[in-house]
Amino acid sequence: MTGQVRTVDGRVAGRRGQETRQKLLDCLREMLSTSPYRDVKVIDVARMAGTSPATFYQYFPDVEGAVLEIAEEMAEDSGGLKELVEGKSWAGKTGAATSEELVDGFLAFWRKNDAILRVVTLGAAEGDKRFFKIRMKVLNSVVAPLTEAVRTNQGKTDKTIDPAAVAGSLVSLLASAAEHQKAFTSWGVKVKDLKPNLALQVYMGVAGKKPPK
Amino acid sequence: MTGQVRTVDGRVAGRRGQETRQKLLDCLREMLSTSPYRDVKVIDVARMAGTSPATFYQYFPDVEGAVLEIAEEMAEDSGGLKELVEGKSWAGKTGAATSEELVDGFLAFWRKNDAILRVVTLGAAEGDKRFFKIRMKVLNSVVAPLTEAVRTNQGKTDKTIDPAAVAGSLVSLLASAAEHQKAFTSWGVKVKDLKPNLALQVYMGVAGKKPPK
DNA sequence: ACTTGTCCTGTCATGCCGTCAGCTTACCGT
DNA sequence: ACGGTAAGCTGACGGCATGACAGGACAAGT
Numbered sequence: 001m002t003g004q005v006r007t008v009d010g011r012v013a014g015r016r017g018q019e020t021r022q023k024l025l026d027c028l029r030e031m032l033s034t035s036p037y038r039d040v041k042v043i044d045v046a047r048m049a050g051t052s053p054a055t056f057y058q059y060f061p062d063v064e065g066a067v068l069e070i071a072e073e074m075a076e077d078s079g080g081l082k083e084l085v086e087g088k089s090w091a092g093k094t095g096a097a098t099s100e101e102l103v104d105g106f107l108a109f110w111r112k113n114d115a116i117l118r119v120v121t122l123g124a125a126e127g128d129k130r131f132f133k134i135r136m137k138v139l140n141s142v143v144a145p146l147t148e149a150v151r152t153n154q155g156k157t158d159k160t161i162d163p164a165a166v167a168g169s170l171v172s173l174l175a176s177a178a179e180h181q182k183a184f185t186s187w188g189v190k191v192k193d194l195k196p197n198l199a200l201q202v203y204m205g206v207a208g209k210k211p212p213k
Numbered sequence: 214m215t216g217q218v219r220t221v222d223g224r225v226a227g228r229r230g231q232e233t234r235q236k237l238l239d240c241l242r243e244m245l246s247t248s249p250y251r252d253v254k255v256i257d258v259a260r261m262a263g264t265s266p267a268t269f270y271q272y273f274p275d276v277e278g279a280v281l282e283i284a285e286e287m288a289e290d291s292g293g294l295k296e297l298v299e300g301k302s303w304a305g306k307t308g309a310a311t312s313e314e315l316v317d318g319f320l321a322f323w324r325k326n327d328a329i330l331r332v333v334t335l336g337a338a339e340g341d342k343r344f345f346k347i348r349m350k351v352l353n354s355v356v357a358p359l360t361e362a363v364r365t366n367q368g369k370t371d372k373t374i375d376p377a378a379v380a381g382s383l384v385s386l387l388a389s390a391a392e393h394q395k396a397f398t399s400w401g402v403k404v405k406d407l408k409p410n411l412a413l414q415v416y417m418g419v420a421g422k423k424p425p426k
Numbered sequence: 427a428c429t430t431g432t433c434c435t436g437t438c439a440t441g442c443c444g445t446c447a448g449c450t451t452a453c454c455g456t
Numbered sequence: 457a458c459g460g461t462a463a464g465c466t467g468a469c470g471g472c473a474t475g476a477c478a479g480g481a482c483a484a485g486t
Contacts, residue, residue, distance in 0.1 A: 007463090014463060016452080036339050038251050038277075043442060052466050057444060064251075118338045125331045125392050126249050136399060143400060165410040168400045172389040173382055179338050180385065186349060187356060189378045197378040220433090227432055229483085256473060265435050270475060 007058050021059045023049045028066050033115035037122065071120050071134045074113050078138040081109060085145035090153050090203075096211040099203040103174065103195050106142065110178035121179065143171045146206070154208030161208075170205045174198060220271050234272045236262045241279050246328035250335065284333050284347045287326050291351040294322060298358035303366050303416075309424040312416040316387065316408050319355065323391035334392065356384045359419070367421030374421075383418045387411060 005013040005021065013021060027048040031040045040063060046053045060066040084105040088098040110117060117138075123131025143164075150163035177184065177198060184194050203211050218226045218234065226234060240261040244253045253276055259266045273279040297318040301311040323330060330351075336344025356377075363376035390397065390411060397407050416424050 011463060014452080017464060020464080036341070037335070041442065042444085053443080054445080054466055054468095055464080058464080062444085114338075118335065121338075122250070122331065122335050124396075125327075125334075128249070132395065135393075136396060139396065147400075161413075162402060162406060162410060164400045165397070165402045165406065168397050168402060169386055169390070169410070169414060172393065172396070173386045176385040176389040177382070180348075182345065183337075183349060183352065183385070184378070184381050187360075187377045187381045189375060189381060193375060193378065197375060197382070200374075201382060224432065227483095230433060233433080254473065255475090266474075267435055267437095267476085268433085271434080275475090 008061060009058070013059075017059075020049070020051060020055060024051070024056055024059060025066060025070055028063070029070055029115065032067070032070075032119060037119050067116070067119055068130055068134075070116050071131065074116055074120075075134045075137045077113075078109065078141045081105065081138075081141040082145055085142060085149060088149075090149055090206050092212050095207055096199070096203055099206070099211075100195070100199040102142070102202060103199045106171075106174050107178050107195070107198075110175065114179070118179070121175075139171050139175065142174075143167050146171065149206050153206050166205050170202050173201065221274060222271070226272075230272075233262070233264060233268060237264070237269055237272060238279060238283055241276070242283055242328065245280070245283075245332060250332050280329070280332055281343055281347075283329050284344065287329055287333075288347045288350045290326075291322065291354045294318065294351075294354040295358055298355060298362060301362075303362055303419050305425050308420055309412070309416055312419070312424075313408070313412040315355070315359075315415060316412045319384075319387045320391050320408070320411075323388065327392070331392065334388075352384050352388065355387075356380050359384065362419050366419050379418050383415050386414065 005018055007013055007017070024045060028040070028045045031045055031048065035044075042056050042063060043053050045063075045066075046056045049056075056066075060069070084102045085098075089095060090098060120131050120135050120138075124135040146167040147163045150161075150166050154161065177194065181191065181194065185191060189197065200211070218231055220226055220230070237258060241253070241258045244258055244261065248257075255269050255276060256266050258276075258279075259269045269279075273282070297315045298311075301314075302308060303311060333344050333348050333351075337348040359380040360376045363374075363379050367374065390407065394404070394407065398404060402410065413424070
């Protein structure tokens with residue numbers, strides 16, 4: 001689908017080249033999770049990868065360019081989130097379970113990619129279209145099927161509600177909670193209690209009523 | 214309260230000094246709202262303020278230090294958000310109005326300070342305690358009184374609900390929506406419809422039921 | 427005019443950025 | 457085996473930002 005991998009100056013990358021390229025991406029990933037984004041320097045990434053800064057510039061235009069690469073990879077990976085919603089039942093106790101699994105899966109995904117998602121979120125907030133698009137792809141993998149779920153489940157009972165707004169709000173909430181878990185603990189919400197609370201809100205948002213005991 | 218303003222090397226700043234200091238902060242504010250955080254350089258801020266980089270370093274240890282200054286100023290300002298919740302009624306139609314005013318006020322505050330809040334949010338997500346503290350101060354000015362409102366209004370009817378979790382979730386949602394309004398429009402939620410939707414969710418979260426027509 | 431303390435900037439060493447020419451390495455056809 | 461070709465890497469360099477310092481400019485009081 002996406003032609004071959006190419007260097008900045010147009011050469012096609014071979015086996016060895018792709019290896020170092022990948023190593024640079026891995027090291028950048030690591031740097032992002034240990035240093036503030038503002039302080040991530042090309043020279044540090046290169047040093048960690050056991051290569052020279054010039055090599056870095058062979059494969060990426062700059063730090064941001066490499067970050068976009070990582071982000072796109074993650075966005076591909078986010079397709080799996082769809083399965084947390086698609087084809088699931090929202091009726092009664094099964095619905096409550098669906099809700100919990102969604103929260104669990106979403107938070108796990110976010111935690112796994114938190115460093116890169118932080119940068120993507122920042123970029124999107126700053127108005128960068130490339131980051132915005134990537135963020136939407138991740139969120140949409142849940143929002144799209146969830147909107148459908150809202151429409152079929154509670155849209156019938158209440159026509160004043162906009163399914164897209166509800167689904168979008170719920171997913172925004174999940175993302176925010178994932179990114180700032182510590183805020184909740186400082187409000188006295190224990191980590192153990194956070195997930196059930198989120199799951200409850202998701203269930204009520206979709207089903208339009210409290211879950212059965 | 215906070216002693217006199219001092220330069221990095223310990224001198225007390227006089228009238229003229231405070232003026233240039235303030236000018237530097239203003240220019241930094243402006244830079245933050247027009248350039249990506251990662252690209253904001255001391256030299257650019259100094260140039261915009263019509264002074265030299267050396268002057269900047271007289272008043273601030275680095276860009277981050279100056280950003281913290283702006284952020285703290287904004288956090289002070291956020292105390293006014295309390296009044297959107299404290300002493301308000303959540304009964305019936307008055308409650309719906311309270312909810313709308315809260316959403317309106319919160320979004321307005323966020324929009325007014327969006328550039329600095331972006332950076333604060335990033336810093337908090339990266340685990341920087343100083344930014345985390347500032348972010349909590351802003352959010353708490355709403356979460357604290359809102360938790361109280363939840364406790365007194367719907368805590369009676371349903372004991373399984375954790376008021377702090379509900380209030381925290383609602384405010385997180387508001388913050389997220391404010392920071393990423395564009396995401397909602399791309400989900401087909403018009404700007405005009407966003408506020409009523411958020412207000413509805415706030416009302417239901419606090420009152421535990423749908424608003425009266 | 428002189429002193430004192432505030433305020434600003436020229437200058438400099440240091441370090442990162444981003445590019446290039448040129449060297450080394452791997453692959454391939456003969 | 458051998459040479460050709462393209463891939464792969466790096467040393468070196470000009471350019472720019474950082475951060476520290478010493479010293480000059482300026483205002484206010486004596």
